[in-house]
Amino acid sequence: MPDPAAPPIPRATYRLQFRAGFGFDDAAALAPCLARLGVSHVYASPFLKARSGSAHGYDIVDHNRLSPELGGEAAFRRMAEAFRANRLGLVLDFVPNHMGVGGAENPWWLDVLEWGPDSDHAGWFDIDWDPERRHLAGKLLVPLLGDHYGAVLEAGQLALRFDPEAGSFAVWAYGTHKLPVCPLHYARVLGDAHPALERIGDAFAGLPAWRPYVARRARELQAELAALARDHAGVREAVEAAVARLNGEPGRLDTWRGLDALIRDQHWRVAHFRVAADDINYRRFFNVNELAGLRMELPELFERTHRLVFDLLRDGTLDGLRIDHVDGLLDPKGYLMRLRARAPRPFYLVVEKILAHDEPLREDWPVEGTTGYEFANLVLGLLVDPAGEEGFTRCHAEFTGTARPFDAVVRESKLHVMRSEMAGELDALARDAARVARQNPRTADFTHAVLRRALREVVARFAVYRTYVDGAAAPAEADRRGIGRAVAQARQAGTGVDPGAFDFLHRLLTTDLVAQPRSGYSRHAVVRCAMRVQQYSGPVMAKGLEDTAFYRYTRFVALNEVGGHPDRFGVPLAEFHAANAERARRWPHAMLGTSTHDTKRGEDARARLAVLSEMPGEWARQVGAWSRTLRARRGDADRAAPPDRNDEYLLYQLLLGAWPAELTGLPALPEPGAVRAFAGRVEGAMVKSVREAKVRSDWASPDAAYEDAVRAFVRDALDTSRPDAFLDAFLPFQARVARLGVRNSLAQTALKLTVPGVPDIYQGAELWDLSLVDPDNRRPVDHALRARLLDEVSSALARDRRAALARMLDAWQDGRIKLAVIATLLAFRRGRPALFAQGGYQALGAEGRKADHLCSFLRRHGEDALLVAAARFPARLAADPDWAGTRIVWPRDAAPAATRWRDLLTGRTIEAGDGGLQAAAILDDLSVAALVPDRPAR
Known part of the structure; x- marks a missing residue:
């Protein structure tokens, strides 16, 4: 039980x-x-x-x-x-x-805007009510305006409104964002033109006398005001007139002085969204102003x-x-x-x-x-041929004209993030560190500016997203190593920062400053500052690595994935097995994802691109030819027009990886409407990539001319309305790579469903997932199609499994072959839950001239066993398909689980002999096999 x-x-x-x-x-x-x-x-x-x-x-x-x-x-x-x-x-x-803020739907946030530090919810958000910038003391920055405050005010896009149901006042930005007026200021709005408003205005002005029940009394008065406005037309008209007096005339800034004065006295400061980079005083999700920590x-x-x-x-x-x-x-x-x-x-x-x-x-x-991000990159790395690294590196450098090492790109990207969109948070951390420093004479001269520079250099060099020092116990050794390495590298960077500042930061971030009694420092302040730096380093890594460096460093974008390491070209087979064995021992129920809402490219797009690792020379020739063709057609023989070479190089990889399966291998050019739809998706992904890279454009200040040129380049490349030398050259190569990529996809799918862990299928990815970065990967899914294909696949497999799979593989474009693998292996998991939840993991070796093409392992639990074999490097195998002499070898210290095996996928039975299984017998139908002992029925 x-x-x-x-x-x-x-x-x-x-x-x-x-x-x-x-x-x-x-x-x-x-x-x-x-x-x-x-x-x-x-x-x-x-x-x-x-x-x-x-x-x-x-x-x-x-x-x-x-x-x-x-x-x-x-x-x-x-x-x-x-x-x-x-x-x-x-x-x-x-x-x-975090929570969503802005608009008018978050009651906690609205209460904070209304009452400031006195709000019952003020402490629930990470708000700095005492910043260095004194104009924000006691105020919450609200950076939601699309233009400068004065321009928005003059245009009439900030306006005072009365809510007759709640009896409250608020300034509304663009008619969408509610900025409540503090009830202590209602008397200024209501005035004395009507006796009832004068009386209740005086009551609002007297709210401080009701402490600590000010907010409760304010709600009572608001209800009274709402009733007065509802029941007395004269009062309602007087309120409307009072509001109108403060609202000015669009286009005449001088008429908005009254509202401006009221706004200046609120607990919020509404501002242009770009102000957040410097003045933000609440913790956000990364740099998203509308998500408050x-x-x-x-x-x-x-x-x-x-x-x-x-x-x-x-x-x-x-x-x-x-x-x-x-x-x-x-x-x-x-x-x-x-x-x-x-x-x-x-x-x-x-x-x-x-x-x-x-x-x-x-x-x-x-x-x-x-x-499961680490699994997604592990299994993709297994499919990448490390022998292609040198050729890919050379191709990228020659095409783009840059050869910056990836770690340098990451460091520069993190520094860029900290100097721009996340500078405000860094400034607050440096201020807190300086306050700690001033607590002890030995460190009192480390200024805010010095510590900001030093902290920026340290955070830029963290190899992990964050450490986990919490003050409850001594820092873990891993945290000490991570902090020590980052500080040492920052110190050696030659930035001109006083070396003593790095010593101080090292002791602050490890909390060693307060390791001994009577240190002279506040333990609370030290621990709090160290933990806040940890909260900051994670978003800086995410924005610098995932959302900047991944779009600047385009050598081989199959590796530019969340949790990935683009400088590691392939994963050795031994490392793949070791990671799975470790997961079986320590995290047997971890989730295994290959596509998510956050992945930069769909799982099958990455698997397809992995094929290129086997043909770097041909890839270089193709890319050079495509570029010459498109540039010549556009009259750009010197290749000076946009897009720049790095963005162009990225484009070719996106086109190859995401080209729709249903448009692959056709006898003629695909239908123009379908190509235009795909081009629109690619344009969106390219513009997002350009903005994320923050080199030629960005989100805060988009370069419309450059982005339009990128879009035009994509449309020109995919224009089927005229003879197209680019597509004539691109499509045959794409079709060959795509068909080889199917082999990689099936191997990736089968491995996810059989190694230790809980496999996750992203919506729609039971068929081919060739998505681009979000929002492309959140497109609506045709679930009705998938339900119909599942019925067809199940019926076909029940009739003749091997023949059905052969037909599906031949017509791979419809995705039924992937669906068949998934349905078959999930059915087996359902019948053997203990094998997958508790079974061990044993790597199996191979011998023969194609041994490096084989990944195989055994899962066992009690009498249940599953032997999985997957082929790697399909391009090399296509050039030399002979498996002769290559076999899976049974470990010398373990008895074979069986001498006769049945493949769950094809239904074939395979005899073992001489201590192993012949690869040709296992993998001559598919690139993967899932074998179970073929025992007589009891």
Whole structure:
């Protein structure tokens, strides 16, 4: 019987992206098909109440309400019942780090705007009410304007309004963003033109006498004002006149002086969005002004935000949680421990954590593992041929004219982020560090400016996203090493910073400053500052690495993936096996993802691009020819016109990786409408890439001329309305690479479904996932097509498995071959849950001249066994397909699990001999095999 104290572990999950247009009832309708596919759980994107029109659900405004845009409570219950009826569990992507702000829907944020530091919710957001910039003392910066404050005010896009239902006043920006006026200032609005307004205005002015019940008394007075305006036409007209007196005439700034004066006295300062880079005084999610950080370390806030989630765990609706951006929390370990302790029952728990190379997940975190970015890069690396690195590096350098090492690009990108969009946060951290320094005469002369420069250099050199010093215990050795290495490299950089400042920062970040009693420093201040730096280093790494360096360094973009390491060209087979064995020992239920809503390219686009690693010379020739053709057609023989060479090089990789399967291998040029649709997707991805790179354009100040030129280049390349030498050259090469990429995709898919861990299928990726970066990877999915194809595949396999797979492989473009592999292996997982949940992992060696092409391993639990073999490097195999003399070798210290095996995929039986299995017998049909002992039925 299952252990009631053990969390429910999914066999496999299917990720659904909820949004307007795909709600709870839509998900309920998918339940039968998902159950037939073979997953055990739906892994849902955030479905709590987010800002209206949210495309993703991460901008939550109320953690204790279900999204009305997705159908609300009734539809959610119908979905939960449909899942239960089909024996599907539910895992929720939960967002504890931040909330959506702006607009008019977050009551906590609106209360903070209204009352400032006196708000009951002021401490729940990470707001600095005492910044160095004195004009912001006691104020919250609200950087939401699209132009300078004065211009917006003059244009009449900031206007005072009266809410007759609530009896309250607010300034509205663009008619969308509500900025409440503090009730202490209502008398200035109401004036004395009407006796009733004069009386109630005086009452509002007297609110300070009601401390500590000022806010409660203000609500009573607001209700009274609302009643007066509702019941007395004269009062309502007087209020409207009072509002009109403060609102000016668009185009005449002098008429807005009254409103300007009122705005200046509020607890908020509304400003141009670019002001945030320097003056931001609240913690954001990365650099997104509309997502404000939460202080989840506060017990009361924790209880308030988890009430609904705990109710859903308690009643069995939820089986698990995926914690979004766990590194954004002040104390991730403390949060996870509280989550386990306060939850009403055991549950499955994974964290979105990006691990650096050789960085293990913290073993003292009470989780099942991560969401699987490291696996996505591990399995892709297995398919990349390391022999191609030198040729790829040379091709990239010759084409783009740059050969900057990747680590230098990352460091420069992080420094750029800290000097621009995240400079304000750095400034606040340096101020806090300087305040600590002034507590002791030995360090009192380290100024704000010196420490800002030193801190910037240290953060730029962190090899990990963050450390986890918490003051509760001595820093872990891994944290000491990480901090020590970053400080040492910063010190050696020759920046002219006083070396003593680095010594001070080293001791501050490790909390060694207060390791001994009577240090002269405040322990609270030191620990708090060190932990805040950790919160900052993660977003800097994310923005500098994922959202900048990945778009500047384009040598081989298959490797430029979340959690990836573009400077590591391929993963040795031994390293792949070691990582799987380690996961089986320590994190056997970690999630295994190959596509997510955050991946830069779809799993099959990356697998297809991996083929290029085997042909760097041919790739270089093709890229050179394509460029000459397109440049000559555009009259740009000297290649000086945009796009620049780096962006052009990226474009060719995107075209090759994402070219639609259904447009591949056609006897003539594809239908123009389909190509135009694809071109539109590529244009969007290219413009986003250009802005993320922050070299020729960016999000804050887009270079419209350059971006238009990039779009025009894409359209010109994909123009089917005229003879097209580019497509004539591109399409045959694309078709060859795409067909070879199918082999990589099938290997990647089968490995994900059989190595230790819980495989996750991103929505729609049971067929080919050739997506580009978001929002392209969140496009609507044709689930009806997938349900129909699943029925067809199941029927065909039941009739003649081997023949059906051969036909599907031949017509690979429709994706049924991938669906067949997934459905077959998920069905086997369903029948052997203990094998995958508890089974060991044993790497199997190979011998023969093609031994390096083989990846094989054995999973065993009791009498159950599964032997998986996957072929690598399909281009090399296509050139020399003879497997003769190559075989999988059984370990000398282990008895074979069987002498006769049956392939789950093809249905073939294979005889073992001489201590091994011949590769030709296993892999002559597909690039992958999943073998089980073929024992007589009992």
